[in-house]
Amino acid sequence: MSSDKLTTEGLTTQIDQGYKYGFVTEIETEQVPRGLNEDIIRLISSKKNEPEWMLEYRLKAYRHWLTMTEPTWANVSYPKIDFNDIVYYSAPKKQSEKKSLDEIDPELLKTFERLGIPLGEQKRISGVAMDVVFDSVSIGTTHQKDLEKVGVIFCSISEAVHKHPELVRKYLSSVVPVSDNYYAALNAAVFTDGSFVYVPKGVRCPIDLSTYFRINASETGQFERTLIVADEGSFVNYLEGCTAPQRDENQLHAAVVELIALDDAEIKYSTVQNWYTGDKEGRGGIYNFVTKRGTCKGARSKISWTQVESGSAITWKYPSCILLGEGSQGAFYSVALTHDKMQADTGTKMIHIGKNTRSTIISKGISTGESRNTYRGQVKVMPSAVGARNYSQCDSMLVGDKSNATTVPYIEVKNDTAVLEHEATTSRISEDQLFYLKSRGLDTESSISMLVNGFCKDVFKQLPLEFSVEAVKLIEMKLENSVG
Amino acid sequence: MANLLEITNLHANVDGKPVLKGLNLKVEPGSVHAIMGPNGAGKSTLSKVIAGHPAYEVTEGSMKFEVNFKMKDLLEMEPDERARDGVFMAFQYPVEVPGVSNETFLRTSFNSISKAQGAEEMNEEQFRKFLQKKMELVSMDPKFLDRAVNTGFSGGEKKRNEILQMAVLSPRLAILDETDSGLDIDALRIVADGVNKLKSPDNAVVLITHYQRLLDYIVPDFVHVLADGKIIETGDKSLALKLEEKGYDWLLQ
Numbered sequence: 044m045s046s047d048k049l050t051t052e053g054l055t056t057q058i059d060q061g062y063k064y065g066f067v068t069e070i071e072t073e074q075v076p077r078g079l080n081e082d083i084i085r086l087i088s089s090k091k092n093e094p095e096w097m098l099e100y101r102l103k104a105y106r107h108w109l110t111m112t113e114p115t116w117a118n119v120s121y122p123k124i125d126f127n128d129i130v131y132y133s134a135p136k137k138q139s140e141k142k143s144l145d146e147i148d149p150e151l152l153k154t155f156e157r158l159g160i161p162l163g164e165q166k167r168i169s170g171v172a173m174d175v176v177f178d179s180v181s182i183g184t185t186h187q188k189d190l191e192k193v194g195v196i197f198c199s200i201s202e203a204v205h206k207h208p209e210l211v212r213k214y215l216s217s218v219v220p221v222s223d224n225y226y227a228a229l230n231a232a233v234f235t236d237g238s239f240v241y242v243p244k245g246v247r248c249p250i251d252l253s254t255y256f257r258i259n260a261s262e263t264g265q266f267e268r269t270l271i272v273a274d275e276g277s278f279v280n281y282l283e284g285c286t287a288p289q290r291d292e293n294q295l296h297a298a299v300v301e302l303i304a305l306d307d308a309e310i311k312y313s314t315v316q317n318w319y320t321g322d323k324e325g326r327g328g329i330y331n332f333v334t335k336r337g338t339c340k341g342a343r344s345k346i347s348w349t350q351v352e353s354g355s356a357i358t359w360k361y362p363s364c365i366l367l368g369e370g371s372q373g374a375f376y377s378v379a380l381t382h383d384k385m386q387a388d389t390g391t392k393m394i395h396i397g398k399n400t401r402s403t404i405i406s407k408g409i410s411t412g413e414s415r416n417t418y419r420g421q422v423k424v425m426p427s428a429v430g431a432r433n434y435s436q437c438d439s440m441l442v443g444d445k446s447n448a449t450t451v452p453y454i455e456v457k458n459d460t461a462v463l464e465h466e467a468t469t470s471r472i473s474e475d476q477l478f479y480l481k482s483r484g485l486d487t488e489s490s491i492s493m494l495v496n497g498f499c500k501d502v503f504k505q506l507p508l509e510f511s512v513e514a515v516k517l518i519e520m521k522l523e524n525s526v527g
Numbered sequence: 528m529a530n531l532l533e534i535t536n537l538h539a540n541v542d543g544k545p546v547l548k549g550l551n552l553k554v555e556p557g558s559v560h561a562i563m564g565p566n567g568a569g570k571s572t573l574s575k576v577i578a579g580h581p582a583y584e585v586t587e588g589s590m591k592f593e594v595n596f597k598m599k600d601l602l603e604m605e606p607d608e609r610a611r612d613g614v615f616m617a618f619q620y621p622v623e624v625p626g627v628s629n630e631t632f633l634r635t636s637f638n639s640i641s642k643a644q645g646a647e648e649m650n651e652e653q654f655r656k657f658l659q660k661k662m663e664l665v666s667m668d669p670k671f672l673d674r675a676v677n678t679g680f681s682g683g684e685k686k687r688n689e690i691l692q693m694a695v696l697s698p699r700l701a702i703l704d705e706t707d708s709g710l711d712i713d714a715l716r717i718v719a720d721g722v723n724k725l726k727s728p729d730n731a732v733v734l735i736t737h738y739q740r741l742l743d744y745i746v747p748d749f750v751h752v753l754a755d756g757k758i759i760e761t762g763d764k765s766l767a768l769k770l771e772e773k774g775y776d777w778l779l780q
Contacts, residue, residue, distance in 0.1 A: 474581060479622035482578050483636040483692065484610035484643070493635065497626025497675065 065289030065319060068154040068259050072178070075132040077262070081105065084232055087132045091201050091235070094208065104221040104231030111225045117388040118417040118449055119357050121293070121330065129295060131233045133260040134180040151182055158286060160255055171282070172197055174254045178263060179235035186250060195248050195279075196241040200268050203239035210241055214272050218301040218338045218365070226297040226359075227334045234268035234299070242277040242308075251280045251507060256296075258287035258318070258329065264295040271301070273308035275341060282510055283314045285354070290319070291327045293356060298333045306341030306368065311349070313506055315514055318354035325384030328356025335362035336392075339371030339400070347374035349505045351514045352389055353521055361419065363392035366400035366428070373402040376502040378514070380521055381414030381446070390420035390451075395428035395461070404435040407499045410446035411522070421453040424461040431461040439469040440498050442491070442522075470498075492519045529593055531556045531700055531731050532577075537588035538756075539569075539576050546572045548756030549588070554700065557728040561742055561767060562735045564753035565775050570735045571619060573753065574704040577733075578616040579606035592700070611643035613730075615698030617689035619705045624676035629688065632676045633658065633695050640696055661694040665721040683714040690721040697725065702733045707741040719744030739771040752778055 075086050084105055088098040113124070135148055147162065155162050155175055162175065162183060172186035174197065181199030190197050196207060203211050221231045238254040258265045273279055287294065296318065302310050312335075321328025331354075337346035348362035364373025375391035393402035402422065410416040416439065424431045439448035450467050472494050480490035496503070496515055503511045532554040539547040546569045554560055564570055576583045577590065579601070591598040594612050601609055624632065638648040649657060662669065665687050677685050686706050693701050703722070707715055722732060722745050734745060742750070742764060750767045752760040752775065760766065760778050 473622075475622050476624060478578075478580050478606060479618065480624070480636075481606040482610050482616060483632075483696070484607055484640040485635060486605075486607050486639075489635070489639065490607075493627055493632070494624065497624055500626035 062289055062319060064158060064286035064317065066157070067288045068150060070148065070150050070259070071136040072133050072260055073136045074130050074134075074260070074263070077130050078127040079105075079129070079131060079233065083131055087233060087235065090132065091204075093204060096208075096212065097204055100215075100221070101232050104228050105233075107222050108225070108228035108232055111228060113225050117359050117419070118415060118451075119359060119386040119388050121357055121386075124295065124330070126229070128262075130260070130263040131179075131266070132235055133178040133263040135177060135182070147182055151177060154257070154259075155255070158255070158257065171251045171253050174199060174238045174252075176236050176238075176254060176256045176265075176267060178258060178260050178265060181236045181238070189250070190248075193246055193249060194243040195246060196239065197252050198239055200234075200237045200239045200270060203270075207239070207241065210272065211239070211270065214270055214301065214303055216301070218303060218336050219299050219334050224334060226332045227299050230266050230268060230297050230299040230334070233264075234266040237268040237270075237298070237300075239269070240271040240279060240281065242273045242279045244274045245276045246274075247277065248279040251282055253282040253284070256283070256285040258294060258296065261290055262292065262294070264297065267296070267298040269298070269300040271310055271312070272303045273305065273310050273344075275305045276307045278309045280311045280507060281313070282507065283312070284317070286317050287319045287329055289322075289327065293321075293328060293330055295330045295332065296355075298335075300333070300335040300362075302337030302346055304337065304339050304341060304344035304346050304371075307343050308341060309345040310337065311347050312337070312362070313349040313510055315351045315510060315517065316354050316358070317517060320354050320383065320385050321356040323383050325356065328385075329354065331355035331358045331360060333360040335360065336365065337363070337373070338365045339368050339373060339397075341371070342368040342397075343370045344368050345372045345374075347376065347505070348391065349376040349502065350378070350389075351502070351506070351517065352377065352379040352387060353517055355387070356385060358385075358387040358389050360389045361391055363394070364402060365394045365396065366402060366431075367396050368400075369397045370399045371397055372400070375402075375404045375406070375420075376505040377406045378409070378499045378502045378518070379407070379416055379418075380409045380518055381411070381416045382521060383412040383414060385412075385414040387415070388417040388419055390418045392421040392423070393433060395422075395424045395431040395433070397428060399430040400428055401431070402433045404433070404437070405501050406437045407502055408437075408439040408448055409442065409495060409498070410439070410448050411442040413445045415447045415449075417449040417451060419451045419453075421455070422463060424456045424458050424463070426457045428458050429460050431458060433461075433463045435463070435465045436501075437465075437467045438498065440495070441469065441471045488522070491522055495522060529596070530554060531593050533589075533591045533598065535589045537576070537590060538586045539572060540584045540586055541572060541582065545586070546756055547576065550753070550757055552751070552758060554731045554733060556699075556731055558749065559726070559732045559734065559745060559747045561747040561750045562733060562753050562758075563737065563750060563767065563770055568753045569756045570753050571704055574616050574702045574733075574735055577601070577702055578614060579604065579609050607639075610696075611640050613699035615693055615696055615701045617686075617693055617701065617703045617706050619708070621677045621680075621685040621689055623678045625678050627676050628673055629676050630655070630658065630672040633692065636692070637695050658695065661691060664694050664724055665690050666717050667691055682709040683711065686710055686718060687714065690718050694721060694725055697730070699730045700733070701725075701730065702735065704735050705737065706734075707736055707738060715741065716744060739767045742767045754779060
């Protein structure tokens with residue numbers, strides 16, 4: 044009987060080589076010399092024509108970074124990174140001066156079209172405003188005029204430094220201090236671009252805002268900085284996507300994202316992370332070392348992080364919420380899929396400070412191949428957080444017998460009135476489940492994809508519709524060849 | 528008439544231990560067979576081997592199934608291929624599939640089988656209408672469609688869900704693996720009604736059961752006694768009554 048296909052041992056490793064975003068765009072670039080020192084930082088700052096305060100900010104961060112050491116507590120291993128062997132700024136040459144999207148290098152337009160993001164006026168995706176970042180610079184933002192009409196500012200952070208310095212100075216590093224951690228300090232010193240959003244009082248942002256990050260140049264790092272401020276009673280839905288070419292060397296992506304929600308404001312932040320993962324032997328791929336944090340500063344404010352982490356050789360990422368305002372709410376919904384030799388250490392921190400604050404954590408990890416998948420999460424209730432509530436659910440699914448799943452919850456409660464619930468499960472796709480679905484006419488791939496989609500349902504339903512369809516497809520594609 | 532299923536000298540192991548030891552069975556279209564026998568005789572093994580469970584290893588013998596007037600070798604086929612050719616097993620212990628709605632599951636299953644058989648696939652709306660009729664067959668509450676497959680279902684609900692799947696997929700060969708066990712008398716009647724309404728001259732039903740009472744509702748053409756991995760006695764429905772009265776001992780001596 045040819046039953047090999049069904050046994051769980053046969054369920055491993057042969058994952059997808061078809062990373063369709065792995066192409067390289069041939070384009071003339073302008074780069075700063077390899078390495079990191081104060082001169083490089085001055086050079087980057089001058090290329091961006093930054094005001095003095097921005098340069099000071101960078102230098103301060105750099106000097107602090109020099110005193111720090113790389114964190115080693117995450118459940119990931121990789122050779123030591125030589126920070127002097129990275130190019131910290133790389134931009135398409137023709138792009139450096141241009142401001143209008145109509146003047147973009149056609150080569151770049153083609154690149155983004157191939158990535159499924161048409162930027163030309165005619166073809167733009169309606170209902171979503173896009174900022175696109177190529178290596179170190181934003182090459183343009185769509186729908187800006189429509190947004191201006193309602194007072195929403197959506198532009199690259201570089202543009203914001205020039206046009207809205209008062210907002211940037213007020214909020215930059217207000218959530219993630221320069222000295223927060225090793226990669227956050229590095230980012231503050233060398234960040235090159237990212238998005239800036241300001242939604243004024245009482246405005247519901249009429250369309251979704253989205254940033255697409257593309258790494259193209261080799262041996263460069265991408266240091267993205269995103270800052271989103273939702274003023275009182277406002278609402279914004281923000282989506283983020285990312286891809287990179289297939290290369291044999293590892294590349295560093297160290298981003299910092301800060302969200303600020305004032306009274307009654309709500310920010311929904313969704314990510315589909317699909318950086319290049321490296322090949323089957325673990326060669327190449329992106330190191331995704333990211334600090335994402337939001338402050339629910341105002342009363343009754345809400346921040347939710349939804350992420351589908353399906354890429355990167357190594358992920359080190361904990362989108363968190365500081366629940367300061369009374370009655371504020373934070374949420375973290377995550378699906379992390381690892382395959383081959385990928386390593387992911389991801390989770391969240393929910394810090395309850397205000398009264399009657401609430402947080403929800405739903406994390407779904409799927410490990411296949413020889414990958415390592417760790418959920419690391421902290422729920423902290425401060426003495427002031429009377430009536431705080433948290434619900435955490437962390438589920439892991441193992442496919443095959445060489446993958447690894449770990450759950451590391453940290454709980455710290457300093458107020459007796461707090462109510463915390465924590466549930467965690469680890470499961471394996473069982474032979475019986477597969478047999479059941481197959482005996483109803485579904486082939487092995489469809490069966491596994493049905494089981495995995497069912498497993499992730501609580502997270503997928505948090506994503507905006509188009510994103511959720513994309514996420515399901517992405518996970519299916521990644522799993523497609525994971526069965527022998 | 529040609530047989531739908533022909534099992535010849537079937538030997539099968541579970542965990543290296545022989546369970547089926549030279550079993551023969553022929554099933555014609557339009558017939559209902561009941562397989563009875565003491566615990567551990569190999570009844571459930573037989574149903575799993577027919578459906579193709581990977582944990583059951585066939586060491587000898589053959590199992591052929593008629594598809595378009597040709598006898599195909601079931602042993603060479605994956606469980607999904609068997610299903611697409613019209614083999615269906617109602618599970619003794621239906622499996623939970625968390626997060627997948629019963630309706631999505633049924634539609635995906637129906638469409639993958641329809642597609643393989645060259646029939647039209649149905650969209651959500653068409654399928655819902657079609658499904659409503661089938662639900663009535665097994666008196667199933669529509670709320671079950673939104674619930675995750677078998678998740679949190681009671682034993683009886685799971686069994687009824689199996690019969691609903693059978694009604695949706697209209698298999699040519701249905702094997703009911705102890706579908707009656709754990710059912711109260713009302714549920715039993717509903718399940719039996721469902722099966723009776725689905726009978727046709729083209730398909731066949733194999734009932735695996737411990738109890739004669741199911742056979743009061745679904746009347747078999749043949750009753751087989753399976754003991755120690757072989758069929759040791761075959762008769763008509765009166766055999767079941769005799770077994771109920773006398774047990775199996777008189778056959779085993």
